[in-house]
Amino acid sequence: MIHSKKLSSKVGVYCLLIAGVVISIAPFYWMLVGSTLPSGEIFRLPPKLLPGDYLAQNLQSLNESLGFAKIFWNSLFIALVYTLVSTLISSMAGYAFAKFTFKGKNFFFFIILCTLMIPSQVTLIPLFEMMVTFNWLNTYQAIILPTLASPFAIYLMRQNMKSVPDSIIEASRVDGAGELKIFFTVILPVTRPAMAAVAIFLFMSQWNSLLWPLITLNSKEMFTLPVALSSLIGMARIDYGQLMLGTTLSTVPIMIFFLLLQKHFISGILGGAVKE
Amino acid sequence: MKKYMSIMLVMILLILSACSNKTAGNDEKTGDSKNPAGTITVWGWDVAAATMEAAVKGFQKKYPDVVVKVEDFNSSDLYDKVTVGLAARGSGLPDVVLMEDERIPGYLHQFPEGFVNLGKLGYDQYKDSFNPAKIAAVQNKDGDIIAAPWDIGPAGMFYRVDFFEKANIDPNSIQTWDDYIEAGKKIKEATGAQLLPIDIPNYDGVFQMMMQQQGLSYFDKDGKISLQSKEAIQAMEVIKKLHDEDLILNNKGWDGIVTATVNGSVATVPYGVWYAGTIMDQAPDLKGKWDVFYLPSFEEGGTRYANVGGSSVLIPSSSKNQSAAYAFVEFFTTDQESQLLGFEKYGLFPSLKETYSNPIFTANSEYFNNSPIFKKFADIVDQVPQINVNENFAKATSLTSHAQAAILLENKSVESGLKEAQQQLENEIK
Numbered sequence: 001m002i003h004s005k006k007l008s009s010k011v012g013v014y015c016l017l018i019a020g021v022v023i024s025i026a027p028f029y030w031m032l033v034g035s036t037l038p039s040g041e042i043f044r045l046p047p048k049l050l051p052g053d054y055l056a057q058n059l060q061s062l063n064e065s066l067g068f069a070k071i072f073w074n075s076l077f078i079a080l081v082y083t084l085v086s087t088l089i090s091s092m093a094g095y096a097f098a099k100f101t102f103k104g105k106n107f108f109f110f111i112i113l114c115t116l117m118i119p120s121q122v123t124l125i126p127l128f129e130m131m132v133t134f135n136w137l138n139t140y141q142a143i144i145l146p147t148l149a150s151p152f153a154i155y156l157m158r159q160n161m162k163s164v165p166d167s168i169i170e171a172s173r174v175d176g177a178g179e180l181k182i183f184f185t186v187i188l189p190v191t192r193p194a195m196a197a198v199a200i201f202l203f204m205s206q207w208n209s210l211l212w213p214l215i216t217l218n219s220k221e222m223f224t225l226p227v228a229l230s231s232l233i234g235m236a237r238i239d240y241g242q243l244m245l246g247t248t249l250s251t252v253p254i255m256i257f258f259l260l261l262q263k264h265f266i267s268g269i270l271g272g273a274v275k276e
Numbered sequence: 277m278k279k280y281m282s283i284m285l286v287m288i289l290l291i292l293s294a295c296s297n298k299t300a301g302n303d304e305k306t307g308d309s310k311n312p313a314g315t316i317t318v319w320g321w322d323v324a325a326a327t328m329e330a331a332v333k334g335f336q337k338k339y340p341d342v343v344v345k346v347e348d349f350n351s352s353d354l355y356d357k358v359t360v361g362l363a364a365r366g367s368g369l370p371d372v373v374l375m376e377d378e379r380i381p382g383y384l385h386q387f388p389e390g391f392v393n394l395g396k397l398g399y400d401q402y403k404d405s406f407n408p409a410k411i412a413a414v415q416n417k418d419g420d421i422i423a424a425p426w427d428i429g430p431a432g433m434f435y436r437v438d439f440f441e442k443a444n445i446d447p448n449s450i451q452t453w454d455d456y457i458e459a460g461k462k463i464k465e466a467t468g469a470q471l472l473p474i475d476i477p478n479y480d481g482v483f484q485m486m487m488q489q490q491g492l493s494y495f496d497k498d499g500k501i502s503l504q505s506k507e508a509i510q511a512m513e514v515i516k517k518l519h520d521e522d523l524i525l526n527n528k529g530w531d532g533i534v535t536a537t538v539n540g541s542v543a544t545v546p547y548g549v550w551y552a553g554t555i556m557d558q559a560p561d562l563k564g565k566w567d568v569f570y571l572p573s574f575e576e577g578g579t580r581y582a583n584v585g586g587s588s589v590l591i592p593s594s595s596k597n598q599s600a601a602y603a604f605v606e607f608f609t610t611d612q613e614s615q616l617l618g619f620e621k622y623g624l625f626p627s628l629k630e631t632y633s634n635p636i637f638t639a640n641s642e643y644f645n646n647s648p649i650f651k652k653f654a655d656i657v658d659q660v661p662q663i664n665v666n667e668n669f670a671k672a673t674s675l676t677s678h679a680q681a682a683i684l685l686e687n688k689s690v691e692s693g694l695k696e697a698q699q700q701l702e703n704e705i706k
Binding site for chain 2: 039040043044045124125128129131132133137211214215218219220227230231232233234235237238
């Protein structure tokens with residue numbers, strides 16, 4: 001009796017879970033299928049659920065209208081450089097705020113937290129004017145530099161650095177290590193999970209960013225993926241197959257990046273969960 | 277420690293100075309109005325940008341010293357960029373920019389000094405080359421021509437020939453909206469297809485066409501809101517009747533319209549002429565099964581014409597090379613060949629009237645049941661009623677769409693739904 005009750009509730013739970021999986025995977029699957037169909041076929045009723053044979057043509061037309069390799073490279077270059085430098089800056093700043101005492105430390109940290117509250121729309125136009133004055137429109141640095149110091153990342157790193165025991169740092173100092181050496185060889189390795197979380201966060205936000213690159217980039221060769229994909233949506237004509245393929249391809253790097261850092265990321269999330 | 281810091285500082289400075297070196301060398305010669313020279317940048321969207329790009333060749337034959345750089349964005353992205361540029365006092369804007377007509381009044385209202393008065397540069401001489409409704413659309417409130425007319429979208433009713441045959445209906449017999457509804461019922465019975473797609477809560481294009489037939493937008497000639505006029509009520513009544521008979525397919529957005537067009541769930545699509553290009557693109561298999569007739573009117577013999585969409589080109593005041601920009605605008609909008617090029621390749625319907633006599637226009641279209649559909653559209657261009665489109669157009673559109681949803685989906689009466697929309701609009705634009 002008890003056994004069958006357990007079984008039936010288990011069946012119920014699994015059905016729910018399966019439904020959840022189907023619901024979350026279906027749009028993704030449809031995107032994959034769509035990328036192998038010609039535009040008109042996508043609207044067929046009933047919809048085609050199996051991949052078609054139009055992948056090569058879609059790829060070709062996508063490449064013709066965008067120059068996909070260059071755009072992919074733009075996005076990748078910007079996102080990687082940004083992630084690398086920004087992670088470094090935020091962990092350095094976080095370390096300083098967590099472990100050093102200097103004049104105005106709390107004041108500066110407060111200021112940094114305050115900038116979290118400024119909506120990006122407010123800074124959009126002044127920042128744009130600045131880029132115009134520097135003559136930086138249509139360049140990589142216009143996209144990478146303005147958001148390089150991310151207050152959220154600094155905050156996250158500071159919280160994590162705080163949990164590093166002071167005694168480790170003191171011991172290293174006693175052993176004669178310089179400050180930079182301490183930072184790179186002692187501090188960074190222990191905060192790796194937090195750095196992975198920050199890196200994923202920064203990479204995703206830069207990879208998906210649309211508005212700022214759109215405002216600052218003008219020529220097709222400089223476009224990032226989101227801007228280029230958006231330019232595929234025409235006034236009266238949209239090649240949906242091409243668009244689906246572009247979208248599919250643009251999700252691949254995020255998946256790879258996430259899978260690479262996943263292990264650290266999850267322990268990073270759990271990092272502050274339990275205090276012992 | 278100090279050593280590291282100073283090395284880092286030096287490196288940062290080096291990088292910064294390397295970046296800013298590019299600043300120099302932008303002061304090119306610009307020439308004068310007789311002999312324009314230099315480089316100009318032009319912004320457009322997909323097919324329009326492609327047409328501009330193609331027109332550059334002819335342009336450079338006439339003006340060899342001008343280099344034209346065409347940059348291509350999705351139209352809503354383009355508006356974002358233009359808005360930011362204008363808000364930043366003109367920095368980063370191109371020399372020529374393409375814009376949909378319904379957007380122009382909004383920009384002129386918000387940035388009255390944002391664009392060059394083309395009339396002053398000599399564009400007034402072309403006033404008679406375009407239809408009056410279009411010319412009205414590109415003028416500011418003082419009657420100066422601010423934008424050079426480019427394409428237009430005379431409206432018609434695209435219909436499925438095979439569905440009409442199956443239901444035994446002669447499209448020529450449909451004269452009024454009532455005829456249209458009757459035909460719709462029969463078609464639904466015979467084929468199961470609904471009559472037309474409308475994204476009820478988001479799209480009031482059909483209402484707009486009906487209003488223009490009666491010489492109105494959401495505003496009358498004096499700028500008064502006309503949502504409570506008898507014309508508006510009459511138009512919304514027709515839409516309600518269509519919905520009561522279950523003839524409207526409530527499909528989401530642009531993709532919804534395209535889907536319905538391709539998969540045969542609707543028998544007609546009322547839209548601008550440029551939709552012909554979309555049909556051909558997305559439904560190559562339906563060749564010979566689409567054709568077009570004029571919109572039905574409210575009374576027999578009433579106006580059957582309206583316009584959906586269309587765009588024009590403007591010169592931002594911040595352009596440092598206005599003589600070259602004007603030369604391009606003038607050439608691009610008045611050169612027959614460039615117009616025909618955009619029409620033939622991309623289905624962009626020119627507003628330059630002298631193009632309509634070209635054989636490309638008068639020929640029969642194989643895809644569209646061998647009928648001369650573009651001639652049909654060209655014939656009505658001059659009769660499209662002039663309407664008053666102003667800076668509050670976008671607000672009015674969304675409020676009217678909401679009213680439409682309340683009337684059709686929540687069973688509000690036509691009068692009270694429109695009354696509420698009118699009041700809300702009055703409050704918002706006070």
